[in-house]
Amino acid sequence: MNTKDSTCVPEGINIKDTGFGYTLSLISGKYKMIIMYYLSEHKIMRHNALKRSIGTISFKTLSMMLKDLEENGLILRKEYPQIPPKVEYSLTPRGLSLIPILDAMCQWGNANKEPN
Template identity: 40%
Template structure:
């Protein structure tokens, strides 16, 4: 796996934080983990507040780090899909306890959740 980030690192947490640093990366991983393969617009709708520029930048970095696979279809209009790699799934598994801790913290401090638009229902041809 080719990546520009190769340490040196102080410890494993340092190496992990290097990969997930940035407000949106962990949320992109979560979105792909919970909704499966997504197109760019679907990811953007699922992450309220992310700019197109930041989403593009973070997706490129996640792809470079081997966490996200980008598949481009040769069709017009262009179609691109993103999905987690095996390495991305493993990172999400490691992040799940952090999400549980965060949910408990939200409950404890009375924080509210940002409303997220529901995923569009795919229509099957009749």
């Protein structure tokens, strides 16, 4: 990718002003990629199911991550008007378009992981 004619981070340009920086701003953080991965695997999940799957995340942190992902158009929050309230999360087409990137990261990690 880093050829003389084309680079993801051109010289003299702040990384946050590039496509690379923009992508990182959407998926960076400890849990956003994990949330997206679980949603890609399960298609639709509720808040508590995500929390149980991740395990180490607090209720508040998960709520903030879901809100960020929704605001960035990567996940869809569907609320059902019933008692008790029911809310489901799924990936949007925009969120689904990032899954090949997450898959590539997984493949790279498997190929480069140090043996225990």
